[in-house]
Amino acid sequence: MAPVADAPLANMTALKENLALLATSKKELELVRSQAEKPGPGQALVHVRATGICGSDVHFWKHAGLGPWKIDSCVGLGHESGGVVIAVGEGVDNVKVGDKVAIEPGVPCFKPTCNFCLKGKYNLCPTVDFYSVPPRDGTLRRYHVHPAGWLHKVPESMSFEEIALLEPLSVTLQATLQAEIKLGQPVLITGAGPIGVVQLLCAKAAGATPIVITDVVADRLAFAKKLVPEVHTYQIDTAKTPLECAQEIIALFTTACGFAPGTGSDVMPAVTMECTGVQSSVHTAAFATEPTGLVFVIGVGANYQEIPFMHLSTNEITLKFLFRYRDTWPRAIRLVAGGMIDVKQLVTHRFPLEKARDAMFHAADRSVPSCKTIIFDDA
Structure with missing residues (x-):
């Protein structure tokens, strides 16, 4: 597919329905359907091929919040994701259509008035957009629009499960x-x-x-x-x-x-x-x-x-x-791609995106031996 900025809107409507898993303020899970969004300037549209379930996803669902973050209505879950770029907006030159990418979910403000961003401690940015933390929806969906600067290209040799596990x-x-x-x-x-x-x-x-x-x-x-x-x-x-x-x-x-x-x-x-x-x-x-x-x-x-x-x-x-991470993704990619750390062995269970709710129930069930549950979406 050509970049959306140069392509007719018809190409967007030809995509499958966009499935996404949401947690609600009533402590319920909803698998919702919508159309893929068109990426704007500086953004890329990613077909998310694999997402790992984190304990925080379960906590947001079970408690309608985590620490200072509360769900007012609903929030999309998921922040351990990787996939393929299928469209880019204007001004994007760090990734292109067809690139395998890891999604770094924490996007700081990088304003000149933010001391944490200026000091390189962007994980502590007080206005960081962390996808899956209210009010920002997460990446557990088929198609996800993300700031292109926070997508990391990975070698073709890496599997989508490996890419998803770069976050933990x-x-x-x-x-x-x-x-x-x-x-x-x-x-x-x-x-x-x-x-x-x-x-x-x-x-x-x-x-x-x-x-x-x-x-x-x-x-x-x-x-x-x-x-x-x-x-x-x-x-x-x-x-x-x-x-x-x-x-x-x-x-x-x-x-x-x-x-x-x-x-x-x-x-x-x-x-x-x-x-x-x-x-x-x-x-x-x-x-x-x-x-x-x-x-x-x-x-x-x-x-x-x-x-x-x-x-x-x-x-x-x-x-x-410790609070999250900063400047770790390129190093993590090298460790996995170079065979220094094998994250594939962490995966114990796999569910298709259509059964994302089942996957979340499974991950929350402490009576079932499990390490990392992956939700996948085939091309």
Whole structure:
């Protein structure tokens, strides 16, 4: 198809109906049908071929909001997407029709009055348009119009599922870079959900060793072990205190390094990547991390939580947080295309776009072992 700017409108109407999955303020899901939009200046129309379901999508649906963002009426879900450019608007020269692209969903203002954008910390832009966060509709749809400058071309060799998974990889890649994980560094990962296992892949690629990953669910730990056989797993017993769990985790690190626990040679993680946002897990992370170490919180949790303040203080443990990502997409593309990180193995379930509601129900069902659910749309 020729670029829309030079093509008759008839070409647009020849497209299939545009399906999109919405969450409503009544905590319902709606699969709506419409016509594809025409891209304006600086925009491109993408046929979205694959979208991953994120925990935030489920949260927006189940709670009609997330943190400070509330659904007033409805909002389109989805922000882990990739596809093919099928039309471009005026002035677009970074992508062309036929290009495979990843969609970076956070589009900042880049106004000269925005200090965060000027400093390069565009993920903190207070007026960022993040697609799937109200009021901006998401990318879980057949055809999506997006600012062309926030589309990243990818090699033809990459699958659409790999392209979709660049978004969660960008989260953990940003965390790995900010945490400065180093070769031979002991690293603890709390939480073996989708973000936890992507963080595991990043920690392994960064050269961390030994790595211990925790979770309350045995199936999740088994999946993590399948992905990275050398990882050590620890199943959290909720009947134990965070301190007791931390002591057993330290013993596991020590044993993994070839020492006997309690003999003066204990090994503690220098960095803990907290991927749950659950208060008790943050406490376990704090008690397990070595003095002067780092607890890096990636998970999203309750608005207000208690922390073991004096333990963190008297051990000079740094508590740091992450909000999305910036400048990660080209690096993430190189890591996947170059075979350094294999995200394909994260996909456990696939649904066609027409069954997007079923896919969301599946992703929300904690009784079914699952890591990453992909919604696809064939050409």
